[in-house]
Amino acid sequence: MGLTIASSLKFCLQVIGASWFVFPTFVFSVAIPESVDVVVVGAGLAGLTAAKDLLAGGKSVLILEARNRVGGKILNRPLKNGGVTEVGAEFVGPTQDKELGLKTFTTYNEGSNILYRSNSRTEYVSDPPLGVPPVDLLALQQVAAAQAQLDAWAGEINVTAPWMHPKAKDWDNITFAQYIALSAFFPDAKFLLDIVSKTLFAAESKEISLFYVIQYIASAGNETTKGSLSRLTSTPGGSQESRVEGGTGLIPQRLAEKVGLNRIAFNAAVACITKTAAGYEIKSKAGTIKAKKIILALSPPLINKIAFSPALPFARQQLNGLTKMGSIGKGIAVYDSPFWRASKLNAQVISDKGTTRATFDNTPVDASYGALMGFILGDQMRAFDAKSEAEIQTAIVSDYVRYFGDKAAKPTEFIVQRWDLEGFSLGAPVAVAPPRVLSIYGPALRKPVGGIHFAGTETADYWVGYMDGAIRSGQRVAKEILALL
Ligand SMILES: Cc1cc2nc3c(=O)[nH]c(=O)nc-3n(C[C@H](O)[C@H](O)[C@H](O)COP(=O)(O)OP(=O)(O)OC[C@H]3O[C@@H](n4cnc5c(N)ncnc54)[C@H](O)[C@@H]3O)c2cc1C
Structure with missing residues (x-):
């Protein structure tokens, strides 16, 4: 240790x-x-x-x-065109009440999302709160049922001491992947919940405990509004709703x-x-x-x-040693303009293939240039930890061409940020817990x-x-x- x-x-x-x-x-x-x-x-x-x-x-x-x-884990990187891009934290949303003292603007959300699944690209209109990706209906029903169950459990959690919940230890005995295998096992349902795990934690569902996920959902609210999974995953009405002018x-x-x-x-x-x-x-x-x-x-x-x-104390050492940072990077491609907007795309993708499987429009508020941001998450990040930035760029630009067409092939600038390789972060966005950590050692988290x-x-x-x-x-x-x- x-x-x-x-x-x-x-x-x-x-x-x-x-x-x-x-x-x-x-x-x-x-x-x-x-x-x-x-x-x-x-x-x-x-x-x-x-x-x-x-x-x-x-x-x-x-x-x-x-x-x-x-x-x-918050960092503005200057661009050659005079702009800045956020290579760490980027979005803010409702119930995140703490005053930032800066102007915010709405994350670009006009037009269609893209689902890339089983080598097929489908555009769809996302309907808040979770959006309805065009996947198997029975799978969607399973996801909706799992979401309702997770929200209900999270609603019972005391956010200052989640480990006090009578079922904390039971929930902490299994991984999120095991929960998915029991509750949302249709392939499309598993795909959607696995993507949730990647995008929220930069970790695979098999790496984190169910209890860790439930308490994280509980914390996605404030003193008057209970946390919910859709507030974590959504753009409008959720934690990706807004961005900060000039960058976080x-x-x-x-x-x-x-x-x-x-x-x-x-x-x-x-x-x-x-x-x-x-x-x-x-x-x-x-x-x-x-x-x-x-x-x-x-x-x-x-x-x-x-x-x-x-x-x-031993409990504190265990907590420090057994939690681990998610594996995350960002690949940001800069273009002369946000060309996808003309095709009525909001640049939000979920995908089961490629280096980046979740993307956003990273263009500044004045749209003076265009930027696509793709997260590199969990296993995909680890696969690229030892590769060169040029290799990452090639892989991500080819993802962007698959998602947004040939115009994505030639960015004017490409930025890669790998938080895994930052010795004073060791990964990001947050330390995650595998089974049998938080329910046992959680009380040491805030205890002086x-x-x-x-x-x-x-x-x-x-x-x-x-x-x-x-x-x-x-x-x-x-x-x-x-x-x-
Ligand atoms: C790619 C990415 C995307 C994200 N997206 C979002 C988002 O959209 N919205 C959002 O709200 N949050 C997001 N986050 C998470 C957010 O950045 C963090 O929750 C937040 O910044 C954590 O702040 P902190 O002060 O707790 O920790 P940190 O920011 O990690 O600060 C810890 C500090 O301690 C320093 N340090 C480490 N070791 C030592 C040592 N031994 N001695 C002295 N100093 C040390 C580090 O250098 C660092 O400055 C994202 C993070 C990343 C990386």
Whole structure:
């Protein structure tokens, strides 16, 4: 589990120099102070939100961020044509209530979707909430019944402690794939629910437990609206409903400005956390600092890369070690115009073949150029982890030609982002749990260990796995600490 003490000490001894950051056009370095009230590990949305709230509460804070940028799994990439594209988080939707402070616009949804199944391409009009792909009617009935059952179970879940549900352990004994095999076994039904697994978790249905899926559905709502599967999967009325003008990358940038760049140390991967008489000593690549409290604003599998003295409790170690990040990438093809719109296509595809099996129109709000975005998910991502970007481009462009015709063959630019290969993410969008993890070790998810508190989207009550959940987790953990300090 994680680093051995010997190897992590070696890493700790490699503590070097100042941290440097380009944000967005100048280089910034932070001197690490001797001590602060709270050290936040990670400058994703969770860590930035927690820092902002703690500062508002009068506490001194330093964020230690491993990368040379803020945002974690949120990232705007500049394009050659002067635009930007989001290679991480992109969409927002109803019941994701946390204020972003930015303008949003509706995800392009005019015209038909495409189903590519058994080597056949069919256009169809998606009818909210789930849309009705033109597949076998009996299979659709099975999917509808499974959806109603999953929603009903999710409706019984207490989102602050899903593991308290009397059936949690039973649900956690089987994979989502086993549930599908029992409840929605017609080939088309299995295809649709497997795609749900891929698109929500970037994981195959055989990799995640049924209980994990149920609690995730429960979290797709807010204090007044229960979570539902269709809110997760839908474009209108669901979590893909809207996009952010200028790209979601602006959200962490704005938050970082509020926190103050002088309170964020970059290139500061934390390697060791040691309990002392007065609090904690935190060793990072950018220097050592003392703090009364620590917030770990990271996905559980990344916490496992930090050496703790004394060790974290067994349940927390198990949670960190047994959950794993989904496998996800994005392939974004840029064109002079969104040519598919003229053919009355909204660019939303589901497919059983190819490298990208779920796509969206990624064009900016002013449609000054066109962009197709395809997710590379689960097994398809892993198959390409070791391939070159050129090979991925060839594979994805050929998918786009199958879906959208010959005009897709010659993008003006092609962007590939592989989150699996990012050492400070290890995959995305969220840490998923196989059977017999969450029902057993779940209570450790938000439980502080001494002065160490846990944030990150995985620890949210609502919108686990999403930006909204990350913000909620940051707010919750700041409150927790302000009540103590
Ligand atoms: C391809 C993709 C698509 C997505 N789509 C959506 C979407 O459409 N809508 C949506 O709401 N969400 C989406 N998400 C999920 C969303 O990005 C995350 O839920 C959210 O950004 C998580 O924020 P966080 O602060 O919890 O974690 P992170 O963003 O992972 O932040 C953790 C930070 O900790 C840092 N770190 C790691 N290890 C260390 C260490 N040892 N020391 C110091 N720092 C460390 C990391 O560099 C990172 O900055 C998507 C994600 C991806 C990748």
